[in-house]
Amino acid sequence: MKGIVFDFNGTMFQDSDLHELAWIHMIKQYAKENIAEQEILLNIHGRTNDEIIKKFISADLSAGEVAILGMEKEKNYRMLCLQDEQRVVLTKGLAEVLDTLKCAEMPMTIATATTKENVDFYFERFQLSQWFDYDKVVFDDGTFPGKPEPDIFLKAVKNIAILPENCLVFEDSYSGILAASKAKIGQIIAVDNTGANKELFSNPVLNISYTIKDFTTFQL
Template structure:
């Protein structure tokens, strides 16, 4: 497990991707619903998926929960890739909404101008990450070697592993870091990693969902709160 250093005090930003930088909750829900209802021995409703709170969890954990058995890494990978292929097709079909969330490019440009290091910490796998890098040209703002994704070696959110790894790759300390998430599992993950400032994007959930784990809830990346944080000494 990579652990962040304790001496770095320079500001940094760690961003979730799905539902945060890209509003895609509907595509993730639809693709999970389709796959789970082909591999499970019973029907899985959208309501049951919502109760389990699938967003932010590792794909293997989701599959094992609904299939009610342990899966080998190879089986989990195969089923996960089936789900993600459906998800990516849905994204490409909906060109109107296939773009970064409102305000994201401007905020990332601002961080770059201010030399505030930032990276992504996502529960997505490598195939989806490559898809995002290609279609959203993410390497304009992010160093590919510093992006943290689900490579099978870390626990998913709400465990702190993804954020701890991101802090280590940025050579940053949680006490001077801002995390931005869209799910309670994600904001809890950031808190458990010792990140001092956590914002939640209300792309699919209301403000009350983050009452215990977020310092602020924003609608998108046009929020002045993001720029106010960046301007603080």
Template sequence: MKGVIFDFNGTMFLDSDLHEAAWLYLIQKYSNRTMTEEDILKNIHGKTNDVILRHFLSADLSTEDIQQLSDEKEAYYRKLVVESPEHNTFTTGLTDVLAELKIQNIPMTIASASPKVNMDFYFDYLNLGKWFYEEKIVYHDGSFPGKPAPDIFLIAAKKINVSPEDCLVIEDSYSGLQAARNAAIGTIVAIDPFHQNRAIFQAEKLAPDGVIDDFSTFSSTYLK
């Protein structure tokens, strides 16, 4: 392993509940659709906003509609983050991992389905600039297909000048783990803090290199 690519939401920052709440708010506001547990696993987390909106609201939404609805959802989500005292820090153990990666001079970046407006928010809210170069972050900008397509991880690997087979990807979402597999990433690790999805991850062999609860033992396991 010569480089590390982190997913962000639900991986570095345990905010999956807030994203689910924001999507539920938006979907109930504009449709009669419901969200099942399978929807949350396979059609929400890891997916880009345009894909989610067309799946739940209408396949015929215009680009302008997508942007307006996406902006509304993300503004509501960011409001939930700021108002939640439980959502103001990284996942347990992550700062120690980031420090160790810096010490070992191992290239690292973030590959997220989030739009730029959210990544800008995280750079301010969580001081991401202490650990990451903003120009090396990969976020959803509409220029490549989202997860489970491999593009996001291939782009991230290129940005840190490490071949995909020499990268470690850490992901929490079903689609993200599929994307890592599709990108032929050399080491794929899932994070499942609340033990919700590890059975399906393991059954479908989406996390061949392990499933972790948090980053407490990450360095001793993967950075030896």
């Protein structure tokens, strides 16, 4: 592979449960009807805030109202992160892999469905600038559809001047892996930190090369 694109949440940082808690709290607070937590969990990963809010709260909200709710959710999520700072660490083995990739001068970037405010938070907390060019990171800016559409990865590979078929993507969510597959990414490595997605990730339509628990077993 000639370039690498990393998803962030659930891949570089094991925080999926914190996002889930923040979304469940918001949706239960603002939705007009009672929505099962399982339905929420099945429809939030990899999708943009706009898509999630319109699906679960109201499709009739104005852009301004959606933005306000999105900011509220992300503020709550960051507060949850800071309540337990010991867990605000990169996925096991990742820092060492990033150091190796940097020494090898491997083109790489991050493609995340999260917002700019969260990306800023991550760059500060994890000192990501030692490995990544902030200006090449792709995040939800409202200009493209969320995963499972391929746009986020097509934009990411363009930012590092690599063809999709020559790129490797690390992803943890079904929708994200499907997006990478639709983008014709050359190699997809699934990250399943808990082993909960073993059966789900066996679906051949996803074109997963193999699955890792963390980055201690990844070799370039």
